Amino acid sequence: MQWAEVAGPVLGFAAGAGAAWLLSIIRRRRTPATPSSTSAAERRAGLASRLDAFKHVIESADIGVFFWDLARDSVRWSQRHYVIFDWPAGTPVTHAMFRQRVHPDDLAEVDATIKTALRDRADYAMRFRLRLDDGSIRYVRGSGRVDTDGNGRAAGVNGAVIDVTETTIAQNATRQRERELAAIAMHLPDIICRFDRDCRCVFMSSRIMELTGQAPESYIGKSCGDFKLPADVAARWSAVLESVMRDGAPREFDFTLVDQHGSGHFFITRALPSFDPEGRVESVLTVASDHTERERDARQVREDGAALRQADRRKxxxxxxxxxxxxxxxxxxxxxxxxxxxxxxxxxxxxxxxxxxxxxxxxxxxxxxxxxxxxxxAGKLDIERKPVTIQTVIDHALESARPLFEQKQQPVAYRLPPTPLWVSGDLLRLTQIFNNLLANASKYSPPGAPVAIDAGVDGDKVVVHVRDQGIGLPASVVDDIFELFVQVHATGIHAQGGLGIGLSLVKQLVELHGGCVTVSSEGAGRGSCFTVVLPLAAQPAALPLAVPEAPAVVQAPLTVLVVDDNVDGASTLALLLEALGHTAVLAFNGVDAVARAADHRIDMAFLDLGLPDISGVQVALRIRATPRGRELPLIALTGLGREEDRHLTSAAQFDEHITKPLQLDDLVRVTQAVARRCAGRSPV
Missing domain, CATH: 1.10.287 (Helix Hairpins)
Known part of the structure; x- marks a missing residue:
């Protein structure tokens, strides 16, 4: 089919892009009207000549033009049209053949579009796919205009088709890439952006909304200067993007940004170039990773390192x-x-x-x-809170510290109000607080130097001062004096021994009672003043009457199993028991202990936990498994005194947990209790 064969119908086509453009050119370049004597053949020849002049324009634009004659159901195509549809040139074409080329998934939409255009005598334009004989897919953009006859009925369709396969594939690839990027970005904590050649944002991940409160769409089409960033941050971003666009090399930089809630974030950002087929940078992908926690951790590590070095020195x-x-x-x-x-x-x-x-x-x-x-x-020290007067606490503390003052002949002045000052606390722990402070005052005061303690009320607080006229404290150590293992006078002429534990213990016990402790000193050689502040409690309505202790019961002789791998420790405990009138049975390992318990009729047992073969807990469990051992009093006598050690012995059904060294009072108390149990037991 010659190109000119479809030229006439194409002249009536205004909706197809290529043909409409061609028609406009022809009209602009039309020669002056010929005389009436010009024959129709001459006019057709002139038109064909002009069409030939612009044929190369249509072909160079890869536009295929067609005319569909509805009455004959025949389609006349241009040469380019055959190429687009991959049919041999000159093949007779019908509308049914055209439909066979349309991709099945697009056929319904194509039929509906053409049907609507024929019904309404309207132009149409659409995109659809062709499926060729080899199974490949081709994307086209088709448009057309309906021609009518003298009665206004549709007579045919003039149109054009353009192959947009490469453009569509490129666009689909771009969209697919952006979809994949968006899908990845949704699950990443990073802020991901893409910038075009003009350094304008074409993609922004949703993570930005958490940071700024602005939707990702609000950044599209904007440059860094429009992102409402601090001026220095925006300038840095712009400089990096321009550098990557210019050099095509990745860049890394960091910046700090405050989020919508006022919290600072530290970001490390990678800017990565993307290249077009010609090797030019077409876009820049940026990945900003929030390293706030890592930076905070690194700072903490540095601080911890300094603290560890300080702790190591103190250790x-x-x-x-x-x-x-x-x-x-x-x-x-x-x-x-x-x-x-x-x-x-x-x-x-x-x-x-x-x-x-x-x-x-x-x-x-x-x-x-x-x-x-x-x-x-470790937060494992429990205090038993009961109403107690501060006068009672100080009396107990003075009684405990009196030997120190008497030894150094140091007078103690104490001034307490006549009205009881009530606090809620543990009498033993409160006494320990002031005993440590009084002992500290005596230790660092010269012989004969007075020590004073007084108490009073300040609002809803009880305030106690412990003053001395001793060696005092330099101003540089006042803030550290309550730290563990800190000793201001560890060496030199003022060294008094100790581990630097007492004042740290005071501070922690005071805080457990809801109070605080401070120290002041006018300098070296001018004494110190420790101030303890505790919450004032209401006076209780009534106090329970003290129940007098029952008189001591004379002990009956007991047979006691002593188990310890320390031979000296076991032997000395055995000698003490024998001095109290009891009989001792010795074992230096766990297996022998279980055997001794089975062979001897014993009344109680002291068990060390750290034995060389099996532990004291296992010994206790094996003894408890025997009929005779179910009710046998078992005492854990060990150097392990942690809370978890006590839980362990309690779970193993020990009757008591005593840490070494065993005091004589505890030995007498425990053996007396067992003797009373034995005395009340019915003879078998």
Missing amino acids: NEYLATLAHELRGPLAPISSAAHLIRFSTDRQVRDKAREIIERQVAQLAGLVNDLMEVGRIS
């Missing part, structure tokens, strides 16, 4: 002090033991015994302070 000082403090009691204990061994003088032996008892008490106090601090730090 080393503490260990050195602990070694010194432990060696102190050990030396007189060792000497006193030698005196008892070699001296026959009763007074010397009694003096040595007193030394050992005093030094052991000092060692036990050091260990107990350490355990107290550990329990408080």
